[in-house]
Amino acid sequence: MRACNVLVLSVGFLIASRLVSTGSPWGLSPYMQLDPYPHDQQRPPIAVPEGCDKLLSRGCGVTSSTPPLSGELSLITDGVTKCRLQWGWGMQHLEACVTLSPGLQWVQVDLGEEKEIHAVCIWHCHLEHSNQRAYRAVICRISSDPDFADGAVTVFNNDYENSAGFGKGKDKEYVESPYGRPFATGAVKGRYVRCYSNGCFDGGTGNDQSVLPGNHYTEIEVYGRGGKGEKHDQ
Numbered sequence: 556m557r558a559c560n561v562l563v564l565s566v567g568f569l570i571a572s573r574l575v576s577t578g579s580p581w582g583l584s585p586y587m588q589l590d591p592y593p594h595d596q597q598r599p600p601i602a603v604p605e606g607c608d609k610l611l612s613r614g615c616g617v618t619s620s621t622p623p624l625s626g627e628l629s630l631i632t633d634g635v636t637k638c639r640l641q642w643g644w645g646m647q648h649l650e651a652c653v654t655l656s657p658g659l660q661w662v663q664v665d666l667g668e669e670k671e672i673h674a675v676c677i678w679h680c681h682l683e684h685s686n687q688r689a690y691r692a693v694i695c696r697i698s699s700d701p702d703f704a705d706g707a708v709t710v711f712n713n714d715y716e717n718s719a720g721f722g723k724g725k726d727k728e729y730v731e732s733p734y735g736r737p738f739a740t741g742a743v744k745g746r747y748v749r750c751y752s753n754g755c756f757d758g759g760t761g762n763d764q765s766v767l768p769g770n771h772y773t774e775i776e777v778y779g780r781g782g783k784g785e786k787h788d789q
């Protein structure tokens with residue numbers, strides 16, 4: 556194996572610095588298993604072998620467990636990572652973001668062919684000047700089987716309650732940030748990247764905490780060997 560001349564991925568720089576810590580972490584439910592990493596500091600960069608820092612997912616096809624309630628699935632790999640809240644027809648709606656039905660749902664990126672995947676970054680929905688939000692049962696799996704019936708590898712799992720049935724996750728829940736949530740996957744080979752979630756906890760700033768059952772995806776980036784090396788727009 557080639558010596559690992561370590562490069563650094565430029566994804567996922569900071570957890571949102573505007574978040575304010577309160578009695579329970581970030582004002583969210585004390586029952587959540589939140590990531591203790593300081594939200595106002597840059598996360599450690601992800602080290603990958605030379606040539607494995609290329610963006611593989613831009614423009615790739617996306618499927619989902621259920622038809623979106625709003626937004627086209629192509630929004631998930633279009634390079635736009637900022638979710639917007641707009642007024643229209645007398646009500647607010649999300650732009651640049653895909654909304655899926657309540658309950659455990661998934662979206663799946665098709666890389667077109669089997670690739671060696673080293674990192675993934677997920678943006679669910681972060682809104683400026685809005686409540687702190689953390690999605691539940693965030694799970695990422697990789698496989699070369701589109702149905703994930705064979706050879707699926709779980710590379711991220713913060714479902715500490717095992718609500719999705721993939722086993723109790725060891726990763727922490729986290730507050731959404733405009734920088735997404737990057738994580739290393741190791742050198743996993745696969746064509747499909749499937750990301751799960753099961754609603755979110757909308758923290759508010761006090762006692763107005765609430766569980767939002769819907770699922771949202773603004774962008775998913777997959778990094779690894781090959782690809783064009785494009786970066787996202789922020």
Ligand SMILES: [Ca+2]
Nearest residue numbers: 630635773774
């Ligand atoms: Ca997008």
